[in-house]
Amino acid sequence: MYITVTKQTLDGNFTQSVSDFVAYLEKENEGKSIDEMEHFFNQYGEEISGKEVVKEIDGNTAKLKKTEPKFYSITVNPSAYELKRLQNHSEELKQYTRELMKEYAKSFNREINGRAVTVDDIKYYAKIEHQRTYKGTDKQIQENQPYATKILQIKNDIRKIESGELEGNIRKLHQTMSRLEKEAPHQQDGKRIVRGMPKGGSQSHIHIIVSRKDMSNKYSLSPGSKYKASETVFNGKPVKRGFDRDKFFKASEKTFDSLFQYKRNYVETYKARKTFLKNPKLYFSILSGMPTNEKATAYKILAKSGVPIMNIPTNKVQLALKIINKFKKGIDRAIQSGSIGI
Secondary structure, three states, rough: OOOEEEEEOOOOOOOOOOOHHHHHOOOOHHOHHHHHHHEEEOOOOOOHHHHHHHHHHHOOOOOOOOOOOOEEEHHHHHHHHHHOOOOOOOHHHHHHHHHHHHHHOOOOOEOOOOOEHHHHHHOOEEEEEEEOEEOOOOOHHHHHHHHHHHHHHHHHHHHHHHOOOOOHHOOOOHHHHHHHHHOOOEEEEEEEEEOEEEEOOOOOOOEEEEEOOOOOEEEEEEOOOOOEEEEEEEOEEEEEEEEEEHHHHHHHHHHHHHHHHHOOOHHEEEEHHHHHHHOHHHHHHHHHHHHHHHHHHHHHHHHOOOOOOOOOOOOOOOOOOHHHHHHHHHHHHHHHHHOOOO
């Protein structure tokens, strides 16, 4: 499970309205029948239109400055192993989202009218998507790039030959291009993987739009707060503030495991990822000390996610920075592609 919490972009890519983001999330419905479409939903409602989402989020921004985000985006990326546990991706991920948002509310160190924040205070709209496309940051695209560059050059040469700007054998160039297409290291369904190509396998994930303001449009609830839990003074009164991301991320795993009786391997946990980033030596030590079956599963998960597998370091010499960075780079790539939750 890999979850990101991102504030609304306020640069040239997005306007002050949520409309562009909603339109982006509606893209997967293009060309589908009504029965095949995935609609927005929230804690208690189904089949909510994009128009209503825009109206509700844009209208819930009282006293927010132009330079302040009006909403946050939460993206929930289950791993292939987690998705395999589900029987009905759409319905079960909706169920999971509603339980997850209860944990989201609990992660705020805030009070509203003297009580803790609950999910009923959170204005959000979520949508399930089932497709992903390859991006420039994906390992497959980067390692196929030298072949893509050569193929593009050949196509340009062919056009110049056809227009009389260059002399050459078009038939041979087509043969070379065909060979390069097949030699590219990453293929899918017999074709070279290129940017924008839909990824194979289960790719279901969740997008959640969360208003910066609570349901009453009076209180600001920011998951982007740099504070986990603290107090400040506002209008002469002590006010609690903060959002505990660690608590939220850990709860997201426990919620999934509880709902779907999922047995999580160590390398799939948020705790393991943090341990690797802060103390690689401890990470490798834990990995090497795992029971044989669990360790084998851990290696399988890492390998399928595009992480370079090597012998687990057992001493300080093997834990050289070069090795650690290589391993970390592999994990970072896997995370960016949304294919692993570690």
